Amino acid sequence: MTSSTPARGRFISFEGIDGAGKSTHLARFVAALRARFAAESGPARAVVLTREPGGTPLGERLRDLLLTEPMHPDTEALLMFAARHEHVAALIEPALARGDWVVSDRFADATFAYQGAGRGLDVARLALLERFALDGFQPDLTLLFDLDPAIAAARRAAARAADRFEAEDLAFFERVRAGYRARVVADPARFLVIDAARTPEEVAADIDLALDRAGRA
DSSP states (O other), rough: OOOOOOOOOOEEEEEEOTTSSHHHHHHHOOOOOOOHHHHSSOOOOEEEEEESSSSSSSHHHHHHHHSSOOOOOOHHHHHHHHHHHHHHIIIIIIHHTOOEEEEEOOOHHHHHIIIIIITTOOOHHHHHHHHHHHHTOOOOOEEEEOOOHHHHHHHHHHHOOOOTTTTHHHHHHHHHHHHHHHHHHHHHGEEEEETTTTHHHHHHHHHHHHHHHHHOO
């Protein structure tokens, strides 16, 4: 007898410093994934697009605070993980249990890059918060958009007004980039690193590769 329980969905995160282009390509990835699922036979699968901080009503309220209000770096990290715990419990895990796929603009890697490497918080302390908030939960695949912070800064300046994080100096984003690279070294099987300095068409080709990789995993 065939079980009626749907196969668990998959969780994919997009990461990178501000201005690397991940949000633009994330939209393309989600559209392509939805088109693929629509063409498949069998049970319908939804694609849930979300973001961090945010993703839930509580998370979005915390996002407003995190992007606009000055605060101690420890407070910043605690709020990030509080929003993330709610995000997983209220949105991500229920969607995966239904068999849906979840694609998030940032997840826990961002806290290790921004609050850890960028702000200089103790990575061991962040790891304790990660274990408490996530209990080992991680994306199945993470796409990291890697870009020289100077190029990213020029892109941001041409695109929008800076929030509290985007207003940081170049040295901050150099540290953030190094923090992301450290995460790749620690868990290389989970990451697909994308050279975001190339043309949109070249980056899109890597997005297609990621789509194929996600479907095979």
